[in-house]
Amino acid sequence: MLTAVEIEALRLSLQVALVAVAASLPLAIGVAWLLARCEFPGKTLLDTVVHLPLVLPPVVIGYGLLVLFGTQGPVGGWLHESFGLRLIFTRWGAALAAAVMAFPLMVRAIRLALEAIDRGLESAARTLGASRLDVFFTVTLPLMLPGIVSGGIVAFAAALGDFGATITFVGNVPGETQTLSLAIYSLTQTPDGDAAAARLVLIALALAVGALYASELAARRVRLYIGRA
Amino acid sequence: MTRLRVDTRRRLGSVEHRADFDLPLAGLTALFGPSGAGKSTLVNLIAGLLRPEHGRIAVGDTVFFDAARGIDLPVHRRELGIVFQDARLFPHLSVGDNLRFGLRRAGERARAPRMPYDAVVALLGLEALLARRPHTLSGGERQRVAVGRALLAQPRLLLMDEPLASLDAPRKAEVLPYIEHLRDAFDLPILYVTHAVDEVLRLASALVLFERGTVVDAGALTEVIAHPAAAALRGGADAGVLVAGAVRDHDPRYGLTTLACEGFALRVPRVDLPPGTPVRLRVPAREVALALSPPDDVSISNRIAGRVEQVLPGPDAPASADVEVRVRVGAGTVLSAMVTRESVERLALAPGLRCWCLIKSVALHADALALARGRALRTGGDAGPAQA
Amino acid sequence: MKLPAFLLALAMIWLLAPTARASDAAPPVTVFAAASLQDALETLARRYREQTGRALRFSFASSSVLARQIEQGAPAAIFASADERWMDHLQERGLLAAGTRASLLGNRLVLVVPAARALNLDLTPGFDFAAVLGSDGRWVTGDPSHVPVGRYAQQALTTLGAWPLAQTRLVRAENVRVALAFVERGEASAGIVYETDARASTRVRVAGVFPADSHAPISYPFAVLARHDSAAARDFLRFLSSDAAREVWRGHGFGVR
Numbered sequence: 001m002l003t004a005v006e007i008e009a010l011r012l013s014l015q016v017a018l019v020a021v022a023a024s025l026p027l028a029i030g031v032a033w034l035l036a037r038c039e040f041p042g043k044t045l046l047d048t049v050v051h052l053p054l055v056l057p058p059v060v061i062g063y064g065l066l067v068l069f070g071t072q073g074p075v076g077g078w079l080h081e082s083f084g085l086r087l088i089f090t091r092w093g094a095a096l097a098a099a100v101m102a103f104p105l106m107v108r109a110i111r112l113a114l115e116a117i118d119r120g121l122e123s124a125a126r127t128l129g130a131s132r133l134d135v136f137f138t139v140t141l142p143l144m145l146p147g148i149v150s151g152g153i154v155a156f157a158a159a160l161g162d163f164g165a166t167i168t169f170v171g172n173v174p175g176e177t178q179t180l181s182l183a184i185y186s187l188t189q190t191p192d193g194d195a196a197a198a199r200l201v202l203i204a205l206a207l208a209v210g211a212l213y214a215s216e217l218a219a220r221r222v223r224l225y226i227g228r229a
Numbered sequence: 230m231t232r233l234r235v236d237t238r239r240r241l242g243s244v245e246h247r248a249d250f251d252l253p254l255a256g257l258t259a260l261f262g263p264s265g266a267g268k269s270t271l272v273n274l275i276a277g278l279l280r281p282e283h284g285r286i287a288v289g290d291t292v293f294f295d296a297a298r299g300i301d302l303p304v305h306r307r308e309l310g311i312v313f314q315d316a317r318l319f320p321h322l323s324v325g326d327n328l329r330f331g332l333r334r335a336g337e338r339a340r341a342p343r344m345p346y347d348a349v350v351a352l353l354g355l356e357a358l359l360a361r362r363p364h365t366l367s368g369g370e371r372q373r374v375a376v377g378r379a380l381l382a383q384p385r386l387l388l389m390d391e392p393l394a395s396l397d398a399p400r401k402a403e404v405l406p407y408i409e410h411l412r413d414a415f416d417l418p419i420l421y422v423t424h425a426v427d428e429v430l431r432l433a434s435a436l437v438l439f440e441r442g443t444v445v446d447a448g449a450l451t452e453v454i455a456h457p458a459a460a461a462l463r464g465g466a467d468a469g470v471l472v473a474g475a476v477r478d479h480d481p482r483y484g485l486t487t488l489a490c491e492g493f494a495l496r497v498p499r500v501d502l503p504p505g506t507p508v509r510l511r512v513p514a515r516e517v518a519l520a521l522s523p524p525d526d527v528s529i530s531n532r533i534a535g536r537v538e539q540v541l542p543g544p545d546a547p548a549s550a551d552v553e554v555r556v557r558v559g560a561g562t563v564l565s566a567m568v569t570r571e572s573v574e575r576l577a578l579a580p581g582l583r584c585w586c587l588i589k590s591v592a593l594h595a596d597a598l599a600l601a602r603g604r605a606l607r608t609g610g611d612a613g614p615a616q617a
Numbered sequence: 618m619k620l621p622a623f624l625l626a627l628a629m630i631w632l633l634a635p636t637a638r639a640s641d642a643a644p645p646v647t648v649f650a651a652a653s654l655q656d657a658l659e660t661l662a663r664r665y666r667e668q669t670g671r672a673l674r675f676s677f678a679s680s681s682v683l684a685r686q687i688e689q690g691a692p693a694a695i696f697a698s699a700d701e702r703w704m705d706h707l708q709e710r711g712l713l714a715a716g717t718r719a720s721l722l723g724n725r726l727v728l729v730v731p732a733a734r735a736l737n738l739d740l741t742p743g744f745d746f747a748a749v750l751g752s753d754g755r756w757v758t759g760d761p762s763h764v765p766v767g768r769y770a771q772q773a774l775t776t777l778g779a780w781p782l783a784q785t786r787l788v789r790a791e792n793v794r795v796a797l798a799f800v801e802r803g804e805a806s807a808g809i810v811y812e813t814d815a816r817a818s819t820r821v822r823v824a825g826v827f828p829a830d831s832h833a834p835i836s837y838p839f840a841v842l843a844r845h846d847s848a849a850a851r852d853f854l855r856f857l858s859s860d861a862a863r864e865v866w867r868g869h870g871f872g873v874r
Binding site: 083118121131138139142 | 276303305306307308310313319336557
């Protein structure tokens with residue numbers, strides 16, 4: 001059975017990952033759209049920046065977040081002064097770190113889904129009287145759904161598992177930022193923590209496998225629903 | 230009478246696409262030409278899916294595009310209905326929802342629709358399909374739904390871009406009658422892009438001819454069909470002409486109907502139409518024989534006097550076994566006869582010669598007949614006989 | 618061979634070839650040391666190299682992390698811990714070379730704040746820790762569950778009666794240098810580190826010194842590890858307690874026995 005600390009870490013992990021994915025989903029859709037449909041100067045730059053978290057060491061990402069979003073940083077300072085909002089040492093900061101790390105995965109999946117959509121369908125919708133915005137919400141978005149769903153779930157799993165960026169940016173604060181990964185890390189340093197660490201490792205494994213499996217299933221069901229089976 | 234005025238230029242790759250014509254919009258106008266000649270491009274230009282580089286497009290009083298004045302009406306405001314070659318049904322919606330997609334966005338026009346939902350569904354035989362998903366339908370069914378969807382958007386003009394091109398022969402035969410019905414049921418002008426001769430001859434009353442990206446002629450079918458670029462419509466295996474006429478009377482004893490054409494009469498197997506119904510008839514050139522004097526002891530019922538107008542190919546062209554002889558009969562109709570070169574030489578057929586066209590009644594069967602309801606062929610739509 | 622292929626081959630050879638050292642035939646001695654010893658040890662290593670020409674390899678981290686790595690077989694010759702408990706941990710498992718363990722250094726525990734903040738406290742029982750933190754501030758030190766400085770901090774705060782409040786606002790760092798960095802950045806309102814760390818940084822100031830009796834004595838045991846015992850290792854260990862070395866230790870603020 002799990003101790004209170006372990007349950008807390010699990011709950012926090014799920015909450016942080018959920019917030020991370022939900023909050024970054026609209027932005028991911030927007031960026032995927034830009035990359036898939038638009039041509040503009042700096043497009044390659046945007047593509048590169050979006051994919052940085054996939055290739056940079058997570059600690060570097062965490063450090064960057066610290067510099068930008070810490071209370072002494074340009075963005076974090078402004079947030080703290082204007083809204084009294086603090087990201088560092090809080091679960092919102094942890095969500096931000098997780099979101100940044102998971103973002104490229106989401107964008108990739110959504111972009112692929114977007115590129116697979118038959119543009120002819122969108123033209124047809126316009127000839128039937130739908131404005132561009134109307135077309136996006138009634139045709140494009142529903143057809144993107146499998147990509148959004150599977151991308152969101154994979155991003156959720158990635159957000160769950162983040163360590164380097166989280167610990168470097170928001171530190172290790174049980175109940176606030178001590179997600180599963182951080183808890184496991186702490187426990188492996190503690191003299192008698194091996195058993196507890198093993199339990200949490202199993203849980204983390206189960207969550208990751210479950211998420212990947214759910215992602216495949218969900219995408220398949222949505223594809224059936226929109227008639228692409 | 231609304232007119233379609235198009236005067237555009239647009240570069241596509243290495244070809245420049247030019248269109249310059251002014252047509253009354255009535256009935257079904259075919260846009261005909263070989264593949265790649267620019268027909269689909271014209272549809273896309275009129276629809277607004279493609280932007281001309283220069284020129285003007287107007288339907289009636291509404292200006293769709295005017296380069297000089299900077300007008301470019303957005304696609305979704307042009308009130309057009311488009312049927313694409315690949316149907317383009319929305320896979321995530323049921324057939325019913327697909328059909329209603331345009332209707333829901335028709336605003337004012339949907340309040341007292343010229344093409345009501347139930348009428349369209351009945352016309353196209355879609356009742357059984359309403360709850361199904363597009364990917365479960367056959368090709369023919371999908372095209373019918375696509376047509377219905379375009380109609381229900383209450384368009385001012387229906388554009389059909391090679392709607393039957395991706396269907397096999399049986400599927401095509403299944404869908405073609407529906408298009409004929411809708412042409413006759415609704416007072417809706419149709420632009421019909423095709424490279425299939427039989428579709429043109431069966432459906433169209435007006436014709437726009439394309440060749441290498443340019444419109445070379447436009448007007449009533451019976452006139453434009455004489456243009457050199459319309460050779461495909463006349464020559465080859467499908468060579469034939471369209472003859473305008475009306476049902477005169479029926480002969481119950483022999484099961485025949487007499488059609489009164491312009492200056493001559495034709496007897497055909499019985500057609501179930503009341504006398505006075507305007508029809509037009511395809512007379513395939515292969516079914517027309519020629520004689521120098523009217524034979525009485527021959528089984529052929531239709532013997533029509535005329536004068537040879539043209540022998541194709543001309544004397545300078547390479548020799549072929551078949552020759553097309555064009556004969557002017559009656560009040561000016563030109564019939565085509567396909568005969569062997571040997572016969573032409575044997576009978577010394579040459580322009581100016583008086584001859585008789587012999588057409589077997591049984592060759593003029595019902596599906597070579599098209600109903601030209603409400604419009605006359607010659608003018609392409611201004612005045613026509615009253616509805617039968 | 619074409620030029621690009623030739624260059625590629627050259628690069629591969631350079632990357633994969635074992636590095637040959639000009640001077641010594643013997644491999645360098647690896648030292649695992651507590652994070653707080655970093656500056657002093659690096660200075661001493663330079664001196665040692667000047668004297669003997671021998672190079673050393675270091676790994677600085679929390680004593681807890683290092684001890685666990687050694688336990689798992691990490692190839693360290695010398696272990697310098699920030700508390701006796703982690704050295705005991707290894708001794709219990711028979712990993713120390715007999716007779717090499719000695720505790721030379723001591724340290725003091727201090728409360729630091731970002732340099733811009735002018736704060737001086739008497740760290741006596743019942744001192745107002747809440748005032749130090751402010752309404753939503755957090756303080757940072759090594760994770761008390763395993764990092765030595767965190768353990769000392771917990772002991773000190775418990776003795777002074779501030780632990781119940783402090784515990785709820787604690788950010789647990791992996792080692793004392795990370796804790797220091799958070800205070801230097803101004804993200805944490807305060808931190809508890811060693812006096813030597815505070816001295817090494819210009820961006821924090823010491824707000825108060827914890828009384829030596831509020832926590833277990835801070836002691837740095839050094840030892841050679843049995844699995845990688847060597848003359849070179851023992852020699853360096855001896856050097857670390859030489860008179861010259863003691864001067865360096867004192868210079869950095871360590872107490873020397």
